[in-house]
Amino acid sequence: MQTHSIKSLLNDTVETGTAVEIKGWIRTTRDSKGGFSFLVVHDGSCFDGIQVVANNELDNYDDILKLFTGCSVIVQGDLVESGGKGQKFEIHAKSVEVVGWVENPDTYPVQPKRHTMEFLREVAHLRPRTNTFSAMIRVRNTMAQAVHQYFSQNGYFWLHTPIITASDCEGAGDLFRVSTLDMMNLPKTDKGEIDYSQDFFGKESYLTVSGQLNAETYACALSKVYTFGPTFRAENSHTQRHLAEFWMIEPEVAFADLNDVAQLGEDFLKFLIKKVLENNMDDMKFFNGFVDKTAIQRLETLSDDTFERVNYADALEILKASGRKFDYPVEWGLDLQTEHERFLTEQHFKKPIVVMNYPEEIKPFYMRMNDDGKTVAAMDVLVPGIGEIMGGAQREERLDYLLKRMEQHNLDPAEYKWYTDLRRYGTVPHAGFGAGFERLVSYVTGLSNVRDVIAFPRTPGSAKF
């Protein structure tokens, strides 16, 4: 007898009347007085479980009556059309083998009821057994696969940039140090400083904050590359939007300018969303019903909208002319805050926008100086409901400009020799963006806390499991 995933049975790929086997976990049980037990079994392959009807003629019916949420079973029986509401098929069991019981059902943490997200974070090893988290991981998987599909179909190569790095490439936020030195017997130099030459890599080393600079080296040889890997911020942020460890996607394209990557970002985001709408409508209906009533409509709208492009300077004018009172000032040379971003995308344009050409003083050294001498070719993609969802730039490909910007940022050119080499040897205009994957999943599912869109979140004070 063939074992089937519940998804394949519910998707009508097996003829009714066929003898089938399924393996999974009990979600709910209900016993009728007529000598029947109704078991809903999930295996995670899709949102729904399948109903198994077991009658009291089965040898182990006494055991079946004791089944509880979380127990694991192997069921053999006939697939039949279901008379029940909301289900097309069910299985009439010929055998129900109990594989694993639940020790003390009363204290099983994942009872068949609604739990708070805070509680479920405390049992992150069991939360994939809930509707919310199994739906989340399926949607997340679809999006992650779509990342690779999108770039592969468009001629990009996936590049694994280093996780451990000996240079703080962007000076972006606080860094995690990576070391094997004995903390109780730290080696010191003559000057009394820590002697990192004795550390594993012979230098002070950190977890990466971005693979971009490394990706540029391969883009300047293979034309189109992207990274999709973990990145780190040792910021003491306790917001819904920050993780200490998160996954980032960073395409980098040779012979591309700012407009090219603005378009790339738009196409990429729409591709991901279409894949979710194609493959995960059952999961999205759940999110739409229980997490965010606008989830599906929001995705459908976004995949049809053309993103509006607006210069930073013009965005400032719109904000000033709005008559709104913002908490943070609106002024040339200051970055846009979430309240500004959300006003622009939700109230003014009522669609996703790309804000372009920011003042150079608020952007990193590697962004390309525009001809106006005061802005750089930077962009942020903002979407309704969340604000910034990706950020990118054209890179400074002119050696003299780049060296000058590095000097302004107090960076040591010797440390970045390899990076500036790209401008010495066959330099090309090139551009790319970075998108935090968890923010994308948060946006798509409506799960507003990024701790709930990754299996085991790392945040200040917590590296559990």
Next chain:
Amino acid sequence: MQTHSIKSLLNDTVETGTAVEIKGWIRTTRDSKGGFSFLVVHDGSCFDGIQVVANNELDNYDDILKLFTGCSVIVQGDLVESGGKGQKFEIHAKSVEVVGWVENPDTYPVQPKRHTMEFLREVAHLRPRTNTFSAMIRVRNTMAQAVHQYFSQNGYFWLHTPIITASDCEGAGDLFRVSTLDMMNLPKTDKGEIDYSQDFFGKESYLTVSGQLNAETYACALSKVYTFGPTFRAENSHTQRHLAEFWMIEPEVAFADLNDVAQLGEDFLKFLIKKVLENNMDDMKFFNGFVDKTAIQRLETLSDDTFERVNYADALEILKASGRKFDYPVEWGLDLQTEHERFLTEQHFKKPIVVMNYPEEIKPFYMRMNDDGKTVAAMDVLVPGIGEIMGGAQREERLDYLLKRMEQHNLDPAEYKWYTDLRRYGTVPHAGFGAGFERLVSYVTGLSNVRDVIAFPRTPGSAKF
């Protein structure tokens, strides 16, 4: 005029006579006395470049004569059939725009000649401009995409397990500490020990050595998951086979036993190899010609062979009966060494083999105890030319056995409460394997040093770039 990748032009997707644009880098130049310059331009989209014929009627012909390996150009012209040997198409240029020169061609590190691998590691930011490394990254990309394709097509979900962890899950080798403590002012407890409660995560934290234990939690809810992410070993190994940072693939399957994952490993490996043979024959021909004369034949043979399964006990008998003199002893309770592995797969079976059921004392605590009470359900997949390429096991799903094994391994059950919970609540037989991605790429390409199959290798003393 449309811009084309060189791959699309060489693959016969554009009609001859069409006006085309390409963007890339000069690999070689040759000037004829007849007033022609022949430029071979690469863009990384495929192994070969395309020949561009520029004649002295072009405005900037003086510049074209100065072009050198590494210069970047944009070429417009007509695609025509080539009379030259070894190339089907060439471009007759109407314009050759020089985008980026090479500063001082005499000292450009990547001259058009053969370089040593050691030298190229010193210029890892430029080595993708060579045949070897652009071919490597294309093959690596095909294999990485194939990992996702294989598991997606078979109903697995990609799970991102944590990189930073507060538990040394397997006690596997040395660990990298992750910390934000001020090394010059380390907080101490009353007992004079480092006070990690003041560190970022409130506990001593490390880089992960495996995502397996975390993956088990999701397999026990979603049935089939896999990880594909970076893992770390702080071992002071200077061999060709070791990196401090490498990428690992770890599928984990509920309701699966050791034989199931032996088959999974075989199918998975063959799928990857077939994808490379389908998509990267040009790159593989290069490796076959210049790196490993048996590369293509080895892959073709492997994808046809059925992997032989042999018990560890029987493998010992074969080794003992071989009459061979090995450097390391062959004895029950000792792990197989590379010399043993290679004898078995290369000399005895002459095909890939799966060695199964190892003595429990040489395997980690989580592997399932066999009925014989002395072996565990572990397996290693060995291939000719390299030895072990993946290792897996059925996990101990019985709580009492698991707790006993943890006690034998001096592990604190309280630290692993979450892991043992999987055996308290609906436990199921489950199994999985781990495959180091760089070893797979090394095997496929024939590049014997794993430093040469990842863009920026991390090894003791080196975290450059």
